[in-house]
Amino acid sequence: MKPSVVTIEPNGHFCSDCGVRGSAVCSSLEPAELREFEHLGRRVHFSSGETVFSEEDITTSFYNVLDGVMRLYKLLPDGRRQIVGFALPGDFLGMNLSGRHNFSADAIGAVTVCQFAKAPFGRFIEDRPQLLRRINELAIRELSQARDHMVLLGRRSADEKVAAFLLGWRERQLAHKGPSDTVPLPMSRQDIADYLGLTIETVSRTFTKLERHGAIEIIHGGISLLDPARVEALAAA
């Protein structure tokens, strides 16, 4: 939201010991290519609430999330907001056809990204089809997630939305940390509401209701799934 004051890592870094080496776009590259790739990206830090890029901005860079969580959202002229997704480490951002980002991205808590200037990155891809294939895979995965989310937004009740959100978020955490019934929620209630197409009051009331029924416990910075089976039944997959 506030003007972005970024911190650029002064010293070099090595892709080979990058935390997302195995899951991000770069997982498609050979060690030799990786060394060349290393020179294209620079690590950039954003602190909580900073905007990494805005919807209407002309795309000058692509981003590979290394650490932290970002909210990806679109605004209507009157200020209504829809969060179209959350980006986690390994996610690749910035692909578009129009030449402009078609959503905005803010850091939720501290975030580190690997930033690539558009032109050199485009040239690098040019003769590396396996990198293109990897980007394509990520796009197809996101498309599938987007369609699932359309079902949630268009056809699910508030209870189902919240339950599905908790399970979905746990599922995504699973890849990074291990499996757990404790779901950390770094985003605000307002973020959750804007992701689920609800109001903050409804999200809050639904959490409280789930807690009263013994399905979850609201803990500091997250939710504990006391009765995962109950929550799964509510999400009605």
Add this chain to the structure above:
Amino acid sequence: MKPSVVTIEPNGHFCSDCGVRGSAVCSSLEPAELREFEHLGRRVHFSSGETVFSEEDITTSFYNVLDGVMRLYKLLPDGRRQIVGFALPGDFLGMNLSGRHNFSADAIGAVTVCQFAKAPFGRFIEDRPQLLRRINELAIRELSQARDHMVLLGRRSADEKVAAFLLGWRERQLAHKGPSDTVPLPMSRQDIADYLGLTIETVSRTFTKLERHGAIEIIHGGISLLDPARVEALAAA
């Protein structure tokens, strides 16, 4: 919905005079490649209401829509349906990571597709990065549309949804037929409702309301935009 009885074109065809030659995946191929490509696809016809593929099906083919309109949708176990998009000529269907289609596709009216068996198509792509790049472009375009649709589903009122739908549909027609204030609507009111996350009654009432206000006229098989500016104001882009 009913069991699919497809009609396969018995005689050969030529990509070079295909209606979607310029806009589909194949637009990325050279004339020489096109001749080879020709042998991979076969034209298949579906009649109104037939299912081209289902959500849970294992993907054995990719499809290039040549003619007609398809509804792409997901069902919840209890029968609630969300239409995640409509496919028009030039659209490419079947890409996924899971090995299964993650939505179903029905013909709305008569449909012709160019069907490719998965394996040979995959092999053909292998050493043709420009085809892969084209597929990637189409995926990115769809992703952008999907995000726009999430905003509509999550944050817009019924009036806004219907108005935005009419304008969006006119926009898509524009590419195929010329510009026009007459918007043909081949899909049913139920389809529109399931696309917009509304009920059929609300869609019908909203059309009637727009007509009473002089913004549109409900005509046979579609809508005429009497006052496009009014409809645009309602859609509140």
Add this chain to the structure above:
DNA sequence: AAACGCGATTGACCCAGATCAATTTTGGCC
């Protein structure tokens, strides 16, 4: 430790859109 600020929760009430229930219109089909 009092005062502040901000996110989260809770309560009271309201309304857009869903649901339920008839019609009416349309489109084959003999």
Add this chain to the structure above:
DNA sequence: GGCCAAAATTGATCTGGGTCAATCGCGTTT
């Protein structure tokens, strides 16, 4: 044309979730 079934429209009523308005909890500042 007349008959039937499906789609669309319209009306009456209901309700899930929104809106408005306190209040609470808690970390931060002074």
